Amino acid sequence: MIRLEHVSKSFADIRAVNDVSLAIKKGAITIISGADGAGKSTIFKMLVGLVKKDTGDIFLDGENINGDYIRITSVCGYMPEKFSLYVDLSVEENLNFFADIQQVPRRRREELKQRLLEKTGMLPFKKRRAGALSGGMKQKLALSAILLSSPDLIILDEPTTGVDPLSRIEFFAIIEDLKKEGKTIVMSTPYLDEAEKGDFVVLLKNGRVMVQDSMIMIKKTFPARLFRILPRGNIFEVMQQINAFPGLGGQVYMRGxxxxxMQSGPENLAQQIPHLEITEEKPTLEDVYIYHERRQ
Amino acid sequence: MNQTANAIEVRDLVKIFGRFQAVKGINFNVKQGEILGFLGPNGAGKTTVIKMITGLLKITSGSVLVSGLDTQKHMDLIKKKLGYMSQKFSLYPLLTVLENIEFFGGISGLTRKELREQAARIGAQLPAELLRQRIQALPPGIRQKVALFVCLLPDPEIILLDEPTSGVDPEMRRKFWNEIYQLKKNGKTLLVTTHHLDEAEYCDRVIIIHNGEIVWQGEPAELLQQNRQTSIEELFKEVISKHGQN
Amino acid sequence: MARIKAIIVKEFFHILRDPRSLTIVFITPVIMIFILGYSFSFDLNRIDAAVVDFSQSDFSRQLVNSFANNRIFVLHFPAGGTSGKSALRAAEEMLRKEKIKEIIVIPVDFSRRLTVHGQSDFGIIIDASNSNTANLVFQYNEMIVLEFMAEMKKVGQLFKLHTKIYFNPEAKSSFFFIPGQIAAILLMISAMLTSVSIAKERETGSIALLFISPLKSYEIIIGKTIPYIMVALLDGVLTLAFSRFWFGIPIRGSLLVLLIFAVLYIIAGLSLGILISTLAPTQKAAMLAAQILTMLPSYLLSGLIFPIDSLNPVLQAISYAIPATYFLRIIRGVILKGSELKHFLFEGLMLVLLGAVLLLAASRKFSRQRKAVQ
Structure with a gap:
């Protein structure tokens, strides 16, 4: 649906986004992940025209938008980072305000509001002031507000950062529902375990794309193997032993x-390690991130 | 070292703010030398419990024993045994690493000599050029490492870490955990709260707290052994929905 | 229209639901007027003076008497006798400690020279640390000397001057300063209202949603301005009422005329606020900038304290670009002189002009900022 080609942006001396090309596929969830300052927010701001890109092109449905950002903003809903609407307005007043400024026809409004509040589980809190909502509910309200204009493309900038785990899970369930309705979703998150749930994943590091593929392909093509062992004897001594093997590159971690x-080569190290139990594990996105970060 | 001794014992702990009961009579122990993970949604009461353990918050009823001492009677003695690192507080941004260390060493009553000894003992891992840098110039991962270092200066036996890995990138996060294990190796007791559910797996034991009550506790490893499909996230979702929401 | 209305409604929610800010908006001006009304006074109620009389004659006593007879002078006779060097030193010490404002020194040969030559000298030492006060003290002294001379020559006064003081019969400086302060405060509050309101949206990030919504920039600005015109106007009425009933400053002219001009003035202030908000990244910065950029010029350059004529030419030129300069003339005119609409055609025109320039600059800067990012 959206394609970025060789997009760059610098702020003063810092290259916030460095020659980024990426695609956002229609009807899928694309997740952009990376540490703070990796360039996630800047990419989104350039998409909706809040930040001017230095170079590169942005395509909407195959057509170069050539700076005509209204074409994107008219089909998208954008939820900025750390955004929580007007705290002194009630849930309903917030929705009314955004319906007004987005020119949602009055006839459809009540029904739409009702549906969104139901979907997000906010119906009982309709009259509550936004400031009195929990962090997770504030994010749901913000999401509802941008859904009022029934956008096809939903851009969410770190919607779950700082939100507690349960609300994060609930928030993501709503996003998955939106995908089922045929919406295209692109969101950013610093939590790699959350990024794991995306159909497509873009891992950023210092403004550059480190990895970009479908979740399935990323896991399938991951070149290293992961093992979990229950050591025999003192765990710290076994740790030292494993650490001494060449080629593990410090990728040895205690987990309880x-x-x-993580091991890149084919050799069978397990026999050399005193263990009670050994299991090969599927890599997590965090393993993928660290693997690629190390290779750079 | 006595394996069964409890570093912290929490008995029928209650905290009431006005008409709101934030902590509803909870009981748990932190065994000496273990890493206990503390999980729960925001407002579940995690921080309230930790603040009562550190004496920052007055206990409404019940008791907390740290190394067998009652926090309501012997806070002065307990303070010497406790190290506390909060997520919000990450040192003075305009001071250098060394200046921060000297300041916090100073207020914890260490002499210059002791301070230097401690610095050498715990943290040969801090490179010399890092010491001269201002905190604000450091990435969050390194900042947290320094904060941990500072919290360890008085050589506490029991260390409370409140969301130590928030906003830290993946590799630094794993490294931070390696440091936590080093502390465990040295016989320290750790109580860690976290927003990252996967970190529950890193702990020896996990307590999930919700609406001021403990809704689940146990060993994450056991759980994963028993049932390979169940992730911590699913467990979390399940126990919390079972206990209802707000 | 529906979109502008949406913003107006939302702003009113913000205004009504934040009792703390509301209190600040309405209480601050009253407190400021209260404090400034008392402290900003150039009236002189008493002059403490030390007398060092080396002459100790009938004539010198007569001179001292004419000071003593004036109700404003309170005389002190420093220890060390009324004559001798030590008395003079003691008097100087009093002057240093600000116990007195002047020393009256009468020389030894005062009486002799007056009888022989028909004229004599005596000295007055005035503390001029505050030049304004010193000036007033000097004028009172001159008055006494004239009276004394008339008495000496026994010719009676040639003519008696009848003065009638217009507009401020008791010549109270509060009558002069308080209306000016209302003008300065009104500008400050107006600029703060819009700048803080927009900076707040910037801080919470909601401005991004307004920016990418179909809202036009002018719609945002109008929507942001209208509610605050009402708030600021109410604030103005409140401070006027306070000055009327607390300080007893009458409003001689028509309140309606004053309010009509106040609206123009407030629009200029609100526009300035929007302009400030395009430069200030946070609410705190916006508030500080609004205070400094309004208070300093309105107090120092608008004629509130110092007459514009006494400023140097560069500052004079600046003073003509300050809205407070014109509103100050209007508010003083209406309150003190009961002037009417027709007296202020020029000032009104200038307010419209300045308001229009500021509003235009603000909306251009605002929408350019919105576009610059694209």
């Missing part, structure tokens, strides 16, 4: 009473 390590 287990040790987890």
């Amino acid at each position: 009473k287990f040790i987890r390590y």
Whole structure:
């Protein structure tokens, strides 16, 4: 649906976004992840025209938008980072205000509001002031507000950052529902375990794309293997032993009473390690991130 | 070292703010030398419990024993045993690493000599050029490492870490955990709260707290062994929805 | 229209639901007027003076008497006798400690020279740390000397001057300053209202949603301005009422005329606020900038304290670009002189002009900022 080609943006001396090309596929959830300052927000701001790109092109449905951002903003709903609407207005007043400024026809409004509040589980809190909502509910309200204009493309900039785990899970369930309705979703998150749930994932590091593919392909093509062992004897001694093997590159971690390590080569290290139990594990996105970060 | 001794014992702990009961009579122990994970949604009461353990908040009823000492009677003694690192507080941004260390070493009553000894003992891992840098110039991961270092200066036996890995990038996060394990190796007891559910797996034992009550506690490893499909996230979702929401 | 209305409604929610800010908006001006009304006074109610009389004659006593007879002078006779060097030193010490404002020194040969030559000298030492006060003290002294001379020559006064003081019969400086302060405060509050309101949206991030919504920039600006015109106007009425009933400053002219001009003046202030908000990244910065950019010029350059004529030419030129300069003339005119609409055609025109320039600049800067990002 949207394609960025060789897009760059610098602020003063800092290259916030460095030659980024990426695609956002229609009807899928694309997740952009990376540490703070990796360039996630800047990419989104350039998409909706809140930040002017230095170079590169943005395509909407195959057509170069050539600076005509209204074409994107007219089909998208954008939720900025750390955004929580007007705290002194009630849930309903907030929605009314955004319906007004987005020119949602009065006839459809009540029904739309009702549906969104139901979908997000906010109906009982209709009259509550936004400031009195929990962090997770504030985010749901903000999401409802941008859904009022029934956008096809939904851009969410770190909607779950700082939100507690349960609300994060609930928020993501709503996003998955939106995908089922045929919406295109692109969101950013600093939590790699959350990014794992995307159909497509873009991992950013210092303004550059490090990895970009479908979740399935990323896991399928991951070149290293992961093992979890339950060590025999003192775990710290076993740790030291594993750490001494060449080629593990410091990728040895304790996990409670287990040790987890990543190995790139085919050799069978397990026999050399005193263990009670060994399991090969599927890589997590965090393993993928660290693997690629190390290679750079 | 006595394996069964409890570093912290929490008995029928209650906290009431006005008409709101934030903590509803909870009981748990932190065993000496273990890493206990503290999980729960915002407002579940995690921070309230931690603040009562550190004496920052007055206990409404019940008691907290730290190394067998009652926090309501012997806070002065307990303070020497406790290290506390909060997520919000990450040192003075305009001071250098060294200046921060000297300041916090100073207020914890260490002499210059002791301070230097401690610095050498705990943190040969801090490179010399890092010491001269201002906190504000450091990435969050390094900042948290320094904060941990500072919290360890008085050599506490029990360390409370309140969301130590928030906003830290993945590799630094894993490294931070390696440091936590080093502390465990040295016999320290740790109580860690976290927003990252996957970190529950890193702990020896996990307590999930919701609406001021403990809704689940146990060993995450056991859980994953028993049932390979169940992730911590699913467990979390399940126990919390079982106990109803707000 | 529906979109502008949406913003207006939303702003009123903000205004009504934030009792703390509301209190600040309405209480601050009253407190400021209260404090400034008392402290900004150039009236002189008493002059403490030390007398060092080396002459100790009938004539010198007569001179001292004419000071003593005036109700404004309170005389002190420093220890060390009324004559001798030590008395003079003691008097100087009093002057240093600000116990007195002047020393009257009468020389030894005062009486002799007056009888022999028909004329004599005596000295007055005035504390001029505050030049304004010193000036007033000097004028009172001159008055006494004239009276004394007339008495000496026994010719009676040639003519008696009858003065009738217009507009401010008791010549109270509060009558002069308080209306001016209302003008300065009104500008400050207006600029703060819009700048803080927009900076707040910037801080919470909601401005991004307004920016990418179909809202036109002018719609945002109009929507943001109208509610605050009413708030600021109400604020103006409140401070006027306070000055009327607390300080007893009468409003001689028509309140309606005053309010009509106040609206023009407030629009200029609100526009300035929008302009400030395009430069200030946070609410705190916006508030500070609004205070400094309004208070300093309105107090120092508008004629509130110092007459514009006494400023140097560069500052004079600046003073003509300050809305407070014109509103000050209007508010003083209406309150003190009961002037009417027709007296202020020029000032009104200038307010419209300045308001229009500021509003235009603000909306251009605002919409350019919105577009610049694209």
